[in-house]
Amino acid sequence: MTVLASLLSRADNTPLDQRRRDPNTLLDQEGKAIADPADLSQKLALGGDPNTGYEKWAEYWRKVHGPRFIYAQDTEEGKIRHLARYDQVHRISAGPTHFTPPPYVAPTDANGELYDTVIGHIPEYRRPDWDGMAYLAFNTPDDLKAVLSQEKLRTKIVPEDQAIFRELAPVVATEHIILPSATQRDPILLVKIHRRQEGISREGFQEYWLRQHASLVLAKPAAHKYVKRYVQLHNIGPVSEGEPFWHPASSGIDGITIMAFANMNDVEDFLMTDDYSEIEKDERRIVDPKASEYWTGLNYNVVNRVYPEHATIR
Known part of the structure; x- marks a missing residue:
């Protein structure tokens, strides 16, 4: 499978020195790009109450953008x-x-006691780079081109993307299914975005990751107890500016791990096992932890023509 995994952040008012943006995104209510998102006099296209901005964006992406993307497909030509x-x-x-x-x-004081008040002791919230990921899978690269070359996507969906997203970083990847899903309805995903250690080539990183590291994961009982699906996405996209799908943020990504779970507690329990500690230790042989990140997401399956799913031959 060829996968287009687009990492994305939502359109919001975060200052530019705190969060990146793409050119021509963050549109106002007249369809023009907002120069300074922190200038609250310029209203984002989604608009509404800033206190419910995240909820509105998430609802729109799932309930409106998803159906619009499908509706825009050329059904007559079968694309x-x-x-x-x-x-x-x-x-x-x-x-x-x-x-x-x-x-x-x-949080506790020097004596290990709870503070009398949380005021002044609330931990800082640190936000990952991305608010989500759009995961589009195709049987061949030609299928990817057939879908994304449609005129309606260019005229109907791209302008919408510019209005609701702040940054869209596409990762064109080969999908390696290490542990297939039995149901393909697994609701919780652990998404790990990898950048390789200095001195290792992308090819060397991906070879070790697929051959040695995946075998280590499969050998761990905790993986079979908790993980319902395990996929490696190997970046095969462009590395030079100007090429199709090139993006400054995604061009440096070497791969993405996706692990699916039945519920959030299973993710947490898995991450606290000795098996996962060994998995992470091996991962750091090839991954730069300071340049990588992971987070947890709720998965919505919008289209699925792959059933049953089978492991990829390694």
Whole structure:
């Protein structure tokens, strides 16, 4: 399978020195790009109450943008059939991230006692780079081209993307299914975005990751107890500016791990096992932890023509 995994952040008013943006995104209510998102006099296209901005964006992406994307497909020419799978992965702030992995601990004073008040002792919230991921799978690269070359996507969906997203970083990847899903309805995903260690080539990283590291994961009982699906996405996209699908943020990504779970507690329990500690230790042989990140998301399956799913021959 060829996968277009687009990492994305939502359109919001975060200042530019705190969060990146793409050119021609963050549109106002007249369809013009907002120069300074922190200038609250310029209203974002989604508009509404800023207190419910995240909820409105998540609802729109799932309930409006998803159906619009499908509606825009050319059904007469059958190009919709070239799309094998489309998932929306919405990051959940309460789930594990590389900033705040489990086990979670209560803030205490020097004597190990709880503070009398939380005022002044509330931990800083650290936001990952991305708010989610759009996961589009195709049987061949030609199928990807057939779907994304449609005129309606250019005229109907791209302008919408510019209005509701702040940044869209496409990763064109080869999908390696290490552990197939029995149901393909697994609701919780652990998404790990990898950048390789200095001195290792992308080819060397991907070879070790697929051959040695995947075998290590499969040998761990905790993986079979908790993980319902395990996929490696190997970046095969462009590395030079100006090429199709090139993006400054995604061009440096070497791969993405996707692990699916039945519920959030299973993710947390998995991350606290000795088996996972060994998995992470091996991962750091090839991954730069300071340049990588992970977070947890809620998965919505919008389109799926892949059933049953089978492991990829390694």
